[in-house]
Amino acid sequence: MSNTSADLPPGGFYLPSFISSEEEAGLVSHIDAGEWSMELKRRVQHFGYHYDYRARTITSDAYLGPLPGWLRHLNERLVAKGLFASAPDQVIANEYQPRQGISAHVDCVPCFDDTIVSLSLLSQCEMVFRERRGGAKLTVVLEPCSAVVMTGAARYEWTHEIPARKSDGIDGIKVHRARRVSLTFRKVV
Known part of the structure; x- marks a missing residue:
């Protein structure tokens, strides 16, 4: 399976090797030094704003403070590459152990701007996109150090x-998952 923008819904882009393995190790070190929340079936950390999973919203009192310095260089890169018009101000770190995932969803429309970027760390996995009206299904393998960008239809019309x-199952081969961490960058509306 190739990972190209053609494998993603319109408005979706796959960026292989978005960061180096050295950057990946530094990010994981910073994340693991932080405090994990167990509010979900997987461990999470919030930066910038806390997203309320039950209410599915972000309120003004959810502000946690500016993003830590170790995330700012990634913000600058996202803006420099034209992926965001201004720096994202909300990041979620999600930890996935084998057998853990995240159900089909569209990131909160009234909460976040038009672009969602997810950076994969440590282990590869398959992400599945499903068209909300029409039933089409697309898959992409997210390699460590890669990023997937969701805008337009990929952001709003596909889960x-x-x-x-x-x-x-990747290219007909069974690939076992290991611990995976993702960083999801968003701009609060």
Whole structure:
């Protein structure tokens, strides 16, 4: 399976090797030094704003403070590459152990701007996109150090998910998952 923008819904882009393995190790070190929340079936950390999963919203009292310095260089890169008009101000770190995933969803429309960027760290996995009206399905393998960008139809008209399983079938080969961490960058509206 090739990872190209053609494999994604319109407005979706795959950026292989968006960061180096050295940057990946530094990010994981910073994340693991932080405090994990167990509010979900997987561990999460919020930066900038806390997203309320139950209410599915962000309120003004959810502001946690500016993003830590170790995330700012990635923000600058996202803006410099034209992926965001201004720096994202909300980041979620999600940890996925084998057999953990995230159900099909569209990131909160009234909460976040038009661009969502998810950076994959440590282990590959398959992300599944499903057209909300029409039923089409597309998959992309997210390699470590890669980023997937969702704008336009990919952001609003397709759900995305990480199926909860311990392996993925990639190019006809069963690939076991290991610990994976993602950083999702968003701009609060």
